[in-house]
Amino acid sequence: MNIWHIIVSSAPQLLAAGIKYTIPIAIVSFAIGLILALVTALIRISKQRGAFNILRWIASFYVWLFRSTPLLVQLFIVYFGLPYLKIKGIFPKGIQLDPVVAGIITFSLNTGAYCAETIRGAIESIPRGQWEAASSIGMTRTLALRRIIIPQAVRVSLPPLANSFISLVKDTSLAASITIVEMFEVSQQIAAANYQPLVMYCEVAAFYAVACTLLAWLQKYLEKVTSRYVSPMN
């Protein structure tokens, strides 16, 4: 069979799987992950004491847990493991999740843990003088964060956050292992039928590469927009 024919004929199926699963799972997971990351980072840098210490401990534990265990194992625990978590009165039959939901939950938690550290680092990199200037004009800590610190931290954190998103797009291929028929799973199915694994896996790799290249361009554009006040000529 002609290689180009294989590539052209399988491309629509791969593209459809990408549009239906890979891209939505990556975008939704990253959006949820970013919210989780921001909340986690704010808890970790908070100066509140007392009961807040427990929240800070939970946030630290969450980051440690998801950064210290493989993503594939996390996916298996959520999708294959939770059905065995039977709690009388609440989950008598275990926690059965739709594979897409299980995937989104896992990817969100995983990316949230990594991005939390990125955001925390970015916030902590803003010079102390910015906090002092904000408080010297009467801003509360929350207002200073919202108006002064976070807008500057966004610029600092953009490259590593974009890296995390690009990694996530590629990591969604692991969703194939929990029965989600995303792009990589589709390529496996086609390869099993046409006995052309090299062509199919190279083709799906090219699809991921194109998606990630587009994201890298988007990252460059966003960096330019958010750095307009850094460049001497804007």
Add this chain to the structure above:
Amino acid sequence: MIKLEHVHKTFAEHKALVDISTEFPEHKTTVILGPSGSGKSTLLRSLNLLERPESGTYQLDDLTINYAEPISTATTLDVRRRTGMVFQGFNLFPHLTVLQNLIEGPVHVLKHDKAAATKEAQELLAKVGLADKADVYPNQLSGGQAQRVAIARSLAMHPDYIFLDEPTSALDPELELEVLKVLLKIARDQQSMIIVTHNMAFAQKVADKILFVEDGQIQFDGSSQDFFNTDNARIKAFVSAMTFATLD
């Protein structure tokens, strides 16, 4: 009026402020002088609660604070809304234009109308000679311009007192002059100011009152005239050294 009584502050083993008691009169300019590391900046930052002394009382007009007791967030905000601070390193908000720097506090802290705040900010920029810089970002300003913006940002909050922590020490003499002229203009408007500086000529010109601080203690508390005509050997040596340093 600001009044301090028996204020103590230590950093680890270092005594930064030792039994400080003094007053800072309203509508006057008080200059704090002293060698590096003498506690001048700590004293100034204690007035804005950026530093918390361990003991002593701080009276800001009708508000009295006991440093030994916990200070509520509301009290801290109250102090900071009554006072303005100008830093040695300017600390302008780099992601905001000059105009946005000036209206940030009035609009988001004081909840003033944005149009009115903008109009006033433009007037303040004209006052400090930077009317044409409203739309540029701080990274496009010289040091002297940045510090004048910082002063205007502080004035935009209509503080009862402005504290200036070595406002010109990061500037070369030419740029320093730009800032000093603006400060003299503000002093003539009877704005209450407390300034930490090393510039003797400026201190002599602007100060109604001078505090000389050394080793965390007030060694002189009096009028500018008395300070520069004193027979105190230590003060004479200090003024002489600093004047030489300024000329140098």
